[in-house]
Structure formats: structure tokens, C-alpha cells
Amino acid sequence: MPASKRDQLLATAERLFYEQGFHATGIDRIVAAAGVVRMTLYNHFASKEALVAAVLQARHARFVASLEAATASAPPGEVTEALVDAHGRWLERYSQQGCIMAKAMGEFAEHNAELHALAATAKADLLARLEAALTRDGLNREDGLARRLFVVLEGSNTAVALLGARTALPDTREVIDALLAAARSHQP
Numbered sequence: 001m002p003a004s005k006r007d008q009l010l011a012t013a014e015r016l017f018y019e020q021g022f023h024a025t026g027i028d029r030i031v032a033a034a035g036v037v038r039m040t041l042y043n044h045f046a047s048k049e050a051l052v053a054a055v056l057q058a059r060h061a062r063f064v065a066s067l068e069a070a071t072a073s074a075p076p077g078e079v080t081e082a083l084v085d086a087h088g089r090w091l092e093r094y095s096q097q098g099c100i101m102a103k104a105m106g107e108f109a110e111h112n113a114e115l116h117a118l119a120a121t122a123k124a125d126l127l128a129r130l131e132a133a134l135t136r137d138g139l140n141r142e143d144g145l146a147r148r149l150f151v152v153l154e155g156s157n158t159a160v161a162l163l164g165a166r167t168a169l170p171d172t173r174e175v176i177d178a179l180l181a182a183a184r185s186h187q188p
Contacts, residue, residue, distance in 0.1 A: 006044045009034050014055045018100050022052055022107045052115055056104055060122040066090055067129055071136075079136040080149070083129060084176050087153050092165040099157040126150060139183050152176055 003011070012034040016025045027048055031038050045051040070086035071079050104119035130153075131146040139145060152175050159168035 005034075005036055005040050009036065009041055009044060009051070010055055010058055013051050014059060014100075017052065017055060018097070018103070022104060023111075049112060049115060052104070053118055056101065056115070056118050056122065059100055060125070063090055063094075063122075064125065064129075071129075071133060074136075077137050080130070080133040080139070080180060081176075083133045084149075084153065084173065087126075088156070088165075088169045088172065091156060091160045092169065095157065096160055096165060098161040099154075102154075102157060123154075126153065138187070139180070141187075145179065145183050148179055149176060152179070 009030065013025070013030050016030055016033060020029075027038060027041060030051070031041050034041075041051070045054060066089070067083055067086050070082045070089075074082035101119040101122045105116055105123075108115040108119070127146060127150045130149050131140065134140045134146055134149075152172060156168055156172040159172065162168075163171075
């Protein structure tokens, strides 16, 4: 079944924004790559900013779905590891050149508070999901653990782009495992 024009525009814009940057990618380039006319884009999105927002929301929804699928069936004690593994698979498959949310935060920090906030909220959502995973694993008493895990995962976003997934992801997992082992050793 062919994708709708809206979905086609979203997929094309996401790819171009990710590869070339949000500000560097103009509407003309998006419509040409999507094989539609400019009016089709504006029938679905009121502005380029609305298109950027839709791209960020759709990408985050797919990311969250991948995390939820991985953690839903994980038994207590293994939920955090399942989330970390899902994060790694996402980086390997969709984010080998860094995180699109971090890119959006960088590009829109000075130019568009709403788009910056949308990307920052997606980052905060990952932190909240780490906290929930730790709670399910019985490790929620370890002060700052979710924050430290978050810092490691965020670092892996950049490390994958620089070192490649085959190097960065095992290193990420080693650091995460050490943090979790230390937290477990302090459990009553």
C-alpha cells in the first residue's frame, strides 16, 4: 500500500533534516525529493516549523514504541538492560550520525523556543523512562542513577557517530552494566 502524501513528506523531510540539517534544508528541496508540489506540503503542514514539529513528534513516537516493545515483556531485574539494548538498536539502525533531537536542540536554541522545547521534552522523556525502568528493577533508591545512565546513553549518541556502533555500543553497555552492578551491590 503506497504511503500517503503526508507520510511521504514526513519521511522525506526527516531524512533530509537528519542528513543536512533543519535550517540548511529548504522547502523546495523537500518537495522535490518527495515528488510533490509545494501546495501539497502546505495542505498538510502550515509552515516549515509545523513540518519540523511533526517530524520530531513522529520520530520520537517511533523511538518510544521501540523502547516500550523492548521493556514491556522484560522481567523485573532486566527492564533497564532491555531499554539500554533497545536504545542501542535504535542508534545502530536510525541514528548512526548522532541524535536528531540533539541536532534540533542545537539548531533551534536561539531561533525557535517551541521546537527547542519539543526536542528537549523528548530527551526528558528518555530520562523518565530510565527512572521507570529502574523502579521496575527495584533500583529506584539509588540517588542519581537514572541521570547517570542517561548521561551514558546520551554520550553514546555522539560516540556512535564518531566511533561506529560496533565500538561505541559495547562500550556503552559496559559502562551501564558497571553502574547497575554498583547499584545492585548497595541494595539491602
